[in-house]
Amino acid sequence: MPGEMPIAVTLQKVLCGTELEVIQQGIPAAIPTEFCYLGWQESLQMLAQLVEPEIPDGG
Template identity: 75%
Template structure:
């Protein structure tokens, strides 16, 4: 309904780094970004 769609393309990754590690790294980075940008709205009792 609202939000931001993000498409990431990463290139030039050395073969020694597994693709799964890149995916996990991006997931962690985006989760940390969400913590910084999503407001905490307290419940109104």
């Protein structure tokens, strides 16, 4: 699909971790908003798998 979809990502330190804000603009009408939410959720889950440490249970 031609065009641009600007995305702004903001990370902010909060008491219990990090707050993530994502603003995506210019989404074509052919892409349902729900699909964008699902895509971001899947991407963030995969990122978590890459960066979260595997801590052995000590057993």
